[in-house]
Amino acid sequence: GAGVSQSPSNKVTEKGKDVELRCDPISGHTALYWYRQSLGQGLEFLIYFQGNSAPDKSGLPSDRFSAERTGGSVSTLTIQRTQQEDSAVYLCASSSVGGPDTQYFGPGTRLTVL
Amino acid sequence: TQLLEQSPQFLSIQEGENLTVYCNSSSVFSSLQWYRQEPGEGPVLLVTVVTGGEVKKLKRLTFQFGDARKDSSLHITAAQPGDTGLYLCAGPVPNTGNQFYFGTGTSLTVIP
Numbered sequence: 001g002a003g004v005s006q007s008p009s010n011k012v013t014e015k016g017k018d019v020e021l022r023c024d025p026i027s028g029h030t031a032l033y034w035y036r037q038s039l040g041q042g043l044e045f046l047i048y049f050q051g052n053s054a055p056d057k058s059g060l061p062s063d064r065f066s067a068e069r070t071g072g073s074v075s076t077l078t079i080q081r082t083q084q085e086d087s088a089v090y091l092c093a094s095s096s097v098g099g100p101d102t103q104y105f106g107p108g109t110r111l112t113v114l
Numbered sequence: 115t116q117l118l119e120q121s122p123q124f125l126s127i128q129e130g131e132n133l134t135v136y137c138n139s140s141s142v143f144s145s146l147q148w149y150r151q152e153p154g155e156g157p158v159l160l161v162t163v164v165t166g167g168e169v170k171k172l173k174r175l176t177f178q179f180g181d182a183r184k185d186s187s188l189h190i191t192a193a194q195p196g197d198t199g200l201y202l203c204a205g206p207v208p209n210t211g212n213q214f215y216f217g218t219g220t221s222l223t224v225i226p
Binding site (some may be wrong): 042049059102107 | 156158214
């Protein structure tokens with residue numbers, strides 16, 4: 001596809017379960033971001049991948065959160081032992097060079113932890 | 115502590131009215147971006163401003179970057195229902211090179 005895609009679009013899980021969220025960036029984009037957006041809030045930076053460099057994980061809120069990017073393309077955000085406060089929309093964005101460049105966002109995954 | 119403060123938080127106006135929303139910070143930014151986000155979608159970039167005092171126009175939208183590069187405004191002329199959405203400003207976090215800080219947004223509703 002031409003844009004950033006994310007799956008699933010919606011995820012409902014029980015407290016304590018692990019979840020995996022997937023992001024397919026635009027082909028050829030070397031930079032990939034994950035953000036979290038709580039209801040009515042702005043975007044909270046989580047993690048940044050750029051090419052083969054070590055990711056910037058400084059935005060991850062706890063060690064229950066991790067992310068990987070395989071082959072410089074698809075990325076997976078994993079949340080272990082989910083808590084109710086993890087409920088939010090998780091957005092992925094990619095850009096061609098990173099830094100202050102145009103970020104193209106996916107539609108997000110809405111996570112609800114019961 | 116919010117690095118980027120946006121105001122107002124909510125705005126509901128009639129079609130045809132003009133409006134201005136603001137993005138303010140106590141920090142200097144090398145650039146600021148404005149995005150619009152519609153329900154169920156990710157944000158879409160509208161404009162990037164990089165020079166203090168810069169004014170950019172995008173049809174009925176006028177963006178201004180403050181002289182000191184600490185604030186920005188978005189003015190919409192003759193608002194239309196299609197302008198409804200969440201308007202977010204964002205800027206690169208100083209000394210990171212790759213992180214972006216987003217404001218909390220202004221939720222705009224244009225009533226037909």
